[in-house]
Amino acid sequence: MRVWALFFTCLYFNIYGQRYTSTWYNIDNGLPQSSAKAIVKDKYGFIWIATENGIVRYDGSSFITFNSFKINNLHFGEFIGDPSQDSITVLNDFQENKVIIKNRFPKLTKLHSSDKITFTTGNEFLHRVANNILACNFYNDVQYFVRLKNSTYSFTEKNSIVYKDHKGRETKISIPFSNKDLNNMFVFNEVLFINDMKNRKTYSIDNGKVSVYEGPSLFNDPNTRVYWQQITNQTFIINHNNIYIVVGNEKKLDLKFLVEYDEIGSHSYCSMFYGWKFNKLYLGTLNNGLNVLKLSDFYVAKKKEDFSNNVYYASLPMSKKTIIAEDGTEFGRDGIVKKYPLGNNDNYLMMYDKAGNILIRKRSSVIKFYKDSGYKRKDSTFIKHGFQAFLQSGSLYGASFSDSSKSQLQIFKEDTFSKPDYTYEFDSFVNTFFQYRENEILVGNSDGLYSAVLGSKTVTPIHKNIHVKSIIRTKDNLIWVMTNKSGFYLLRDRKLIKMPTDRNNHLMSAHYILEDRNGFYWISSNNGLFKVPKKQLLQYAQNRKNPVYYYRFTKRDGFLTNEFNGSSQPNAYALENGDFVFPSMDGFVFFNPDHVRTFYPDKDKIFIERVKIGNSETEYFHDRLNLENNYKTAEIFIDIPYYSNLENLYLEAKIAGKENSEWEPVTTGKELKYTISNLDPGEYTLSVRILLSPDGKFEQKSIKFKIKPLFYQTLVFRVSASIIILVIIIVIVQLMTNFLRIKNRVLKQIVHNKNSELKETSLNLEVVKSDLRKETEYQKKLVETISHDITTPIRFIAMLSQKLHESDDLELQKKYFDSIYKSSEQLYQFTLNLKEYTELYKAENIFEEEKYLINRILEIKKKLFCEIAKERGTTIINAAESNVYSQVNESILTAIIHNILDNAVKNTFDGEIHLNTAENNQNITITISDTGTGMPDEQINMYMSLFRNPKLETPSFKGKGLGLHMVIHLVKKINAEISFRHNQPQGTIVELMLNKN
Structure with missing residues (x-):
């Protein structure tokens, strides 16, 4: 009984209209699923939330979801364990699996029978009570028990509670009790409390000893709802939308009022947690996500009537804790205190005169409200047109006037505003004046600050513009x-x-x-x-x-x-009761500066242990980070449990090592991270520092990271490569020398043999001359053909190489390297088949023994010209879907397609080139169409005439149109047909028709 005497005599309720801001988080903005079934904070300051789709870690700005456990059931429930020992555990539905949260990371662990909350022994169904949520249901056919650190309370039957100490000794406690009373039960500091709502009694049981308070209180009020969570040792009392938290100790229990929250019954709240340091209340629901209430020490006083104007500029202190606005409304921190009949006036200026009367400007007049009449009696004094403001500073009064060209400041020693003692003229608008010394004033204008000596016309600029x-x-x-x-x-x-x-x-x-x-x-x-x-x-x-x-x-x-x-004029005040008040665009803001808290991180709660390399998943590391040379970017996360406005985090970072940087701010977004990129291989140190207090104290934390070199960036490789290259050059020179010597001997022998043949017979002279002429002509055609076919790719590679030389942008260089590589690879494949070009003009057999796939030729040529076309903004599209086979000489057909596509690429900019095939019983049609500049009608007619001229067997390939001349010659050689026509709206379509027979 003596415990309760202390308890309830010291119970206080600090109830006032504390404001709050509410922020909801759900599946749309951070949570993996819109449930927050349990909430707990670990020893490192991070908040953990159990959901129906995994476990979530919250640091005040971002959510990290852990749901990649190798289990199928991700429906997690209440937390149990001891956060101070870095041990928080949670089971999923049906108690199938257990997850332990340790060292800021959850992992799946082995489930023991002692971990289960619900189990059976014999015919009895047992359930451990570790929290008492707002939606708890307790049944009479279930035996419940509460496990404390060194003891257990079992609720075995009606009116009976069994206490078992750490040695296993049992004590039976008899109080009026049934399982439904568990809805009103909570544990605080290892003491069990049970409220009897019907009889308005409260029982406390400490180590098996019962104390009872027989009197009404908020605890046993029938309108009270209890929320208790054992792992956090937090108990909330909810009564008529007022939320309290239990504080004190087991011998002196108090209730601290948190907030009046009218929506507490509007959602399916099932979890609660109060963050003391950051003054936030976390409310979890079953289906609407997480609601975070930021409890405020600021109070906004405003008029609440519809269409009220709550924009305030001027005001005056009215009492020790209130102010009065220009419309006569007296405000305190909780709202309107009283209304005075001041009427409608200009809301920018008001002041007291020496008698305590209120002066307010209304257009070109000053209205005086007399204090001795309760500000009901008033009179009006017309000043003059152009009157802008009355002012007061020190023992002086002022009035400002303006017209279209000049402004005037009048200074009065009295506050009658009748005859000025001093007058000053200005070219700019006068906003204010200040009595700097007894005989000197400062004047603040729209174009600068001035000094004026009373009794003198001298005005001196102090600061302009x-x-x-x-x-x-x-x-x-x-x-x-x-x-x-x-x-x-x-x-x-x-x-x-x-x-x-x-x-x-x-x-x-x-x-x-x-x-x-x-x-x-x-x-x-x-x-x-x-x-x-x-x-x-x-x-x-x-x-x-x-x-x-x-x-x-x-x-x-x-x-x-x-x-x-x-x-x-002054419009913010320090009131006598200690409150500060500032006017705003929506009411007056009251607060006590001694009570408003500022929030800074803890120095031992800064963690650098996560990194995201490129587009990969986030990885964890410990103390040291190793990066491969091809990492591109590495985002190193800075995890700080900070539950206030991130704008007030002063976070900086720098790198030291092979390359150094100065301290630079870390952008405070949803995630705090520092991005590493473009660093050469080597050892580095990343240092992070954060402001811990308003006096400028920083805490610094560092990690080491290494960027591994590629094999070709090592010194051993460079020396070895230099030696190998030198040896290769020497070998190549020697081989080339030997080759040329051998070839020279062979040529000498050939000449000798030819001379012998010429001497042996003169009859074959004309035949030999003819053969030599044909051979010379063939070699000339061959050289011209090869030169023509490789000119475009080589020119493109040269152009890219020049751009690569001129560019310092690594991403652009990579793009050029990639284009050079692809073009060179295709050019290499093309040159492997140069031997086939030797057969183009002297080939007698225009058909192959076996069929080959035409689509493959189209794809090879597309790849060869793809990068060249891309540089010109052109796309090559191989639209051939079905496979088409042919037996026409493959080398000749390849050369024809190569030259047609080469011309299309050269003449197409920012367009498309389409390749297609079709066949019927007699013919195979290959179509190459582009959207380029197109061929003039004269050129089309020339080439078609060239094709139809049967006498033109060996055309000249020099000059313009070399490729198409060669194409026409080769088409005629394989007895095929070719046509040229305009593409609509622009470009050229070339059709090549091969005879199947």
């Missing part, structure tokens, strides 16, 4: 100048020192600065609220090389908009 919005003196007596799109400045010794902006340049439009009591500045901007150590800005002012680390708060932290508002 900036649009000054406001001038602020913080409580540390420093003066800050806020500008529009030029950042903010520190004024020191009459000089402006520009402060560095944040990484994304959101502070280029900064509005206002407040200093808290812990040495931090809070700066509102057009895109977020920033927190920065004051000493970093001052150190930067001394030495521009000192870094400044801003921490940015956004809508994710509880705002309704990232856009705050500024004004020429």
Whole structure:
């Protein structure tokens, strides 16, 4: 009983309207399946989620799914084990398999009978209770038990609980109890708690000893739902949409209010986990995925009526914890406190006069609301046309005026705005003024900052070409100048020192600065609220090389908009109760700077152990990474459990080794990774450092990696290759010399024999001359033919070689190497058949003994010209689908197709060339069509006339049209037909008809 006296007298409920932001994750954005049946955090800071399609690791930004286990059942349930001992286990459905999560990696392990949660002994069906989820069902015909570290509680029968200690001694505990009461049971710090909702009692059982509290509480409220998970030692109490977490110890149990969440009953929630450090509540469902609630320490006060205008600029402190807007609405952190009848006024400027009356501008007048009337009585003072703003700084008041060409600033020692004491003229628009000294003011204009001495007409420019919005003196007596799109400045010794902006340049439009009591500045901007150590800005002012680390708060932290508002007058305040308040485009943002947390990674929770090489799957390594020389790219992942805005991670990396780099930022996207590419073989060290605190402390971690050299990049290979090449050159020279000597002797013998033959008979002289003339003509044709056929591929290879020489782009070089290789290979295959060219003109037999496949010739020629055509933007398409065979001399047919396709490639740019075959009973038709420039009618007629001229047996191959002249001669030689015609809309179609008979 004394335990409960302490427990419930010290119970507190810190209930207030804490805001939150909700983010859902499901199969569409990270999870492998839309269930989150259990949630646990390991000792390394990673969150693990059990789903119906594997186990998921979450680091705050990305999900890694593990479902490649060699099992068929990937439906996993609740987690059990001890995260502090790096041992988390989970079973799949029907308890078929067991997975253990250890050292940040899950693996399949052997399942023992003691691992099972549900089993039978004799005729009894036993089930271990390791959590109490919101949808639990407990049945009377099942015996349940709870296993603690050194003891066990068994719920054997109605009104009976058996406690068994570590020595096996049993103690029977008699309390009113049935299995349905297990829905209201939880364990906290090894103490069992059971709530009796009907009788409004709560029982605690510690090592078998029972204590009872006979009184109502949230624990035994009939409207309370309990969620408990043993592995996390977390218990949640849900009552009327309010979610609490059990804190304290077994002798002093407290409830900490987390959030009022109206949708807690709208989804099939089955798992809960609260992350203390990052102030996040994780809610898992059976069918909608994971819901992450970011609990906020910011409060937005706004009008909630339909069509309300919640865009605020000016305001004034009204009490220790409230402010008043220009429309008379008094706001506190929880919303509207009171309404004053101030009416509709300009919302940009308002201030108190010396008597505490509120002054608000309305067009060209100043409206005064009297404090002694509760701001109900008012009067209006017309100033004059062109009146823009009234201002106040120190003991001085000001009013600005403007027309189409000039602006004027009037300074008053009193706040009547009647007769000015000093007047200054400017060419630019006056935004604000600031009393710098007793007799000196600073004037902020749309074109710069100026200094003016009271009583003198002298105006001195301090800084030009900036649009000054406001001038602020913080409580540390420093003066800050806020500008529009030029950042903010520190004024020191009459000089402006520009402060560095944040990484994304959101502070280029900064509005206002407040200093808290812990040495931090809070700066509102057009895109977020920033927190920065004051000493970093001052150190930067001394030495521009000192870094400044801003921490940015956004809508994710509880705002309704990232856009705050500024004004020429103070519009952000430090209230007497310690709250700060800033105006925004959607309400006023209240917060206590002492309570708003900033989040940084733990120094011992930075892991570099995963790599993705090229397009392969992610691999794990330990301490050292070995990369093959052909790795192309290697993405090294930096795993950091960080559950806040990644924009506030300051993560940098560098490489040291054969090549060195300076510290460079690591892009913070969904995955944190550093990409390695284009490094020469050698030993390297990758160093990563991350900011751990706002004072600039970094933690550094390094790994070593090696890029292996290819065999030809080693020194041994280079020396050996040089020797081998030298030997080969010497051997080739010697062989060529011997060959030429032998050939010379053979030629001398031939000449001798010819001379002998000539001497022996003069009758054969004419025959010999004729034979020599034919042989000379044949050799000439042969040389011309070979030269013609290989000119295009060799020219293409030469062109690519020149581009390769001129290019430094490795990817482009690879492309050129590939094209040269393919063209050279096909040219090599072509030259292997050069011997066949010797038969083209002297071949007597125009038919082969066996049939051969024409499609094969088309494919070979397509490959030869493919790269050349590709360089011209042309595609060669072999459309021949059925196999067509022929017995026409293969060498002659190959030469004909080669030359026709060569002409098509030469004359086609950014087009297509089609190859096709067809056959009937008498003929085989080979068609080569292109979409190139096409042949003129005169040229077509010339070649067709050349073909039809039976007397032209040996045409001249010199000059234009060498290839087609040769083609026509060879077509006639094999008794075939050829035709040329225009392709539509452009190009040429060449048809070659072979006679089957």
